[in-house]
Amino acid sequence: MKLAVLYDSKTGNTAQAAAWIAEGMNEVENVEAMAFSIEDADVEFVKASRGVVIGSPSYAALMTPDLHAWLQTNGNKLKLSGKLGGAFATAQFTHGGGDLVIQSILTFEMVKGMLCYSGGASCGMPVIHLGPVAINNNVEKHNSLDIYKGYFNIYGKRFAEKARELFS
Ligand SMILES: Cc1cc2nc3c(=O)[nH]c(=O)nc-3n(C[C@H](O)[C@H](O)[C@H](O)COP(=O)(O)O)c2cc1C
Secondary structure, eight states: OEEEEEEOOSSSHHHHHHHHHHHHHTTSTTOEEEEEEGGGOOHHHHHHOSEEEEEEEOBTTBOOHHHHHHHHHHGGGGTOTTSEEEEEEEESSTTSSHHHHHHHHHHHHHHTTOEEOOOBTTTOSSOBSSSOEEEOSSSOTTOOGGGGHHHHHHHHHHHHHHHHHHHO
16 A cells, blocks of 8 residues: 655755654565655556655745645646545644644645545654644754654654554
8 A cells, every 4th residue: 555745845854754753664564655845746656545644844834835836737747635644744833833733734635635644643642733843953952853752753654553543
């Protein structure tokens, strides 16, 4: 079963987070997960995927304008309806709007008829409410992108397990 992670990233943080999600997905048997920048997404792979997770940096507490425009232009080509959907974000500040970015992506996914899933509180610890958010190394001394690797791995694994339960 194919699963795709799609992201926009200008300075590498969201690309890294996407790779961690795909890594967690690939821990699940019979799953082939790939992460793609929107700049070179394999549309055929995404179309063939049973689940798609979409991620963005926080830009003024929203997804990037590039991701929004790309989704508006390419959303129909990706045949998203009926696929499992998830979302993630990276940001510079703990209070920099990561959850709002995720919510805006989940809203887009629901408009396209996707089945949105995060695991929420149903999978025990760590509880990941709407989707994982990583804060990068730029400003806050107590934060560093690498701290969040485990959250992204486990989110990817949970997402893949749910996709397998629904679609295998
Ligand atoms: C135009 C712009 C707006 C941004 N707005 C926010 C913001 O509202 N909140 C925040 O925490 N970080 C903000 N950032 C920082 C990015 O979200 C953060 O550095 C992110 O991890 C970058 O991801 P990337 O390395 O994948 O491009 C902004 C950065 C840019 C360039």
